[in-house]
Structure formats: C-alpha cells, structure tokens
Amino acid sequence: MKSLSILLHGSYNGSNYGDILLAWLIKNIIEEEGVNCILNNASSYFHRILGKSGEHPLRHNLKGVDGVIFGGGGYLTTKKIGIRGYKLLLLTHLVPMLEAKRRNIPYAIVGVGSGPIHDPILQRISKYALNNAKLIILRNQESRDYLRKYNVTNGIKVTADLALAYTPNMIKIEDDIQAERLLATLPKGLRVFLHVNLYNPHGGISDIERGCEILVKELIKYAHDDENIVFIIGSDYESKQCNEINRTLHNMLPSKRSIVIQDYNPWTLSAIINRCDVIITTKLHVGIIATSFGKTVLSFSGDQKIKRFYEQINAGERCIELKSLERGDAYKQLKNFIYAEPINIEAQRELAYESLRFIKEFIKKLQKEPK
Known part of the structure; x- marks a missing residue:
C-alpha cells in the first residue's frame, strides 16, 4: 500500500525561529501518523534543521501529493501597500492553494494569522482560495474578523498560536x-x-x-x-x-x-x-x-x-x-x-493542542479517502 505524502507549506525560506518551531510541530504530527512530510518554500537551512537531509528544491510541484497543509505563520496579509507585499502573498502563498484546488488535492490552513489584505483583487483571490480549504484554523479573533470582512464563509476555527504547544x-x-x-x-x-x-x-x-x-x-x-x-x-x-x-x-x-x-x-x-x-x-x-x-x-x-x-x-x-x-x-x-x-x-495552551488534534483529523480523513 502506497504511503501518503503531505506537502507542508509556510514561510520556510529562511532561518526564522518561530517558523521553524511551527513547522517542526506540524511535521511531527504528520510523521506520527505514518505519512511522508514534504517541505515546500523551504531553504536548505530549514531542511537541515528539521532533519531532512539531501538536496531539496525551494518549491515542489504537487505531483504525487495527497494533501497540503499550509502551516502556521502570519503570512495571509499584505503588511505594506506595494508591489512587493502583493507578490509575496500571491505568488508565495496563494498560488499553491490555487494549484491544489485545480488538482483537486485537499488542503488545510492551520495556525495562521490573517489581515489586513489591502488590495481588492487579492482579497477576492484569498476568498476563493480559503473558501475551498477543507479546514481553516486561525490563531486569533482579529484574523477571523478580517477574513469575514473579505467574505470567507468557510467554517473558521479560532484557537491559539501553535507554538504554545511547545514545552x-x-x-x-x-x-x-x-x-x-x-x-x-x-x-x-x-x-x-x-x-x-x-x-x-x-x-x-x-x-x-x-x-x-x-x-x-x-x-x-x-x-x-x-x-x-x-x-x-x-x-x-x-x-x-x-x-x-x-x-x-x-x-x-x-x-x-x-x-x-x-x-x-x-x-x-x-x-x-x-x-x-x-x-x-x-x-x-x-x-x-x-x-x-x-x-x-x-x-x-x-x-x-x-x-x-x-x-x-x-x-x-x-x-x-x-x-x-x-x-x-x-x-x-x-x-x-x-x-x-x-x-x-494554560487555557490558551489547550487551544494550541486543539489545533494539533484538528491536524490529526485532517490527516486521518485523507487516509480514509480512496486512492
């Protein structure tokens, strides 16, 4: 029986402490379920520090991938009004969601922060990409308020930052x-x-x-x-x-x-x-x-x-x-x-643990789907 592969995507193209810990927590959950974890948008430093030896491309295509998890980070935003901020959100984070949708690959968005998104076109693209996710877990209420403002009607769960599960x-x-x-x-x-x-x-x-x-x-x-x-x-x-x-x-x-x-x-x-x-x-x-x-x-x-x-x-x-x-x-x-x-x-830590349970549920559903 072919083992499943999940693409884990985030702001992984550097050496940032928070991004590494968030990826590490999700990677552990994926691998505990017996699923192969492929890092996307990840630097060689990031691969090495998470124990992924060998040469890896910065961006993987989705061929052979059974699911995608867009991991924690505050990247569903345009921090500054300008072409660089728009490109970062669109090309780095939204395009993989759209490609997963086109290929009919289930994807979850877990532990992210969102908003503001300044450009109306990017708001509409974000709405389409997020409304087609199987699961959206946000790390705070303000992020949910922004997505509601952009007419994201998919079921949104608000928990806490995943890093609170790191002890x-x-x-x-x-x-x-x-x-x-x-x-x-x-x-x-x-x-x-x-x-x-x-x-x-x-x-x-x-x-x-x-x-x-x-x-x-x-x-x-x-x-x-x-x-x-x-x-x-x-x-x-x-x-x-x-x-x-x-x-x-x-x-x-x-x-x-x-x-x-x-x-x-x-x-x-x-x-x-x-x-x-x-x-x-x-x-x-x-x-x-x-x-x-x-x-x-x-x-x-x-x-x-x-x-x-x-x-x-x-x-x-x-x-x-x-x-x-x-x-x-x-x-x-x-x-x-x-x-x-x-x-x-401790109350917020329990919410972070809840996020990890949601990730497990997403993986188990993938495992039950016919291939």
Missing part, C-alpha cells in the same frame, strides 16, 4: 547542556534574555526604529541602576545585521554582566530561553515560547500581530508598540514588570 520537556538534553555551557561565565543574578533585533545602530529612520532607540537608551540606564540583572543577548534568525546589533548592545551594557550568543541555533535558543528568568523581545515567537515556558516577558512590538497575542492571553499591558514609544515609557515598563510573575497561559 520545556521537548528540549533535547544535548541542547540544554550547550545552553548551560554558554551561560556558565555569567555571575549570579536575574537572567534576562535580550532580543532587540529591530534596533538600528546607525540611527533610526522609521517610527519603529526611533522607538527602539528610546528602548535601548532606557534599557541601558536600567541595567546600570539594577546590578542584580545579567544579560544574555541573542537573535532569532541568522543575520550579519543582527550580529552587529548584538555586539553594539553588548558594548553598551556592563561587560561583566552580559554575554552575546554568537551562533544562532533554534534548539539551543529554546534551551537558553528556558534557563533565563525574563525575556525582553521585539519579535513574536521568542515571546510566545518564553511565555509557554513560564517566563516573564516584556514585549516591545514592531508588528500588530504581536499586540494581538498579548491581548489574547490577557497581558496587553506587557506589550508596548515601538512606533508610539515615548521617553520614559520603556524605563517605566521595565520597572513595573521585570520582576513580575509570569502569565498563566
């Missing part, structure tokens, strides 16, 4: 040992993982970069005022620019109470987060994983999807948008929350 017991021993080794030189104190990848060391131009400048200045002041804090500076993807940012931050912080994680690896990053007490981040999934691991998180957001998450877990006060940050705001936020208790997210 500390999934960290491998060797990754935890590596994290312990990297942190061994730090003195005792409150361990703060510092992740400010939106900072521009050469001067801010955008409102977000200017907000990040304020954040960094007030963070440095707070670091000198509170000598109990030790800093671990790191990134959530491979980037020379991030390495420059991290070195700049390290040079500004007390040298004996801060280290830079030189080499990015998503599994080591998870172990480092688990060994820290507090996470300060400008990105989404570093904050989500830290929250899932029971850590105190302070979010300085550069994207509306981040604010959505903290409001969903009833912690909106722990997330400030960088574009509206004013002098004194960041210092006040640090003073109010750096020693605060973590947020309990």
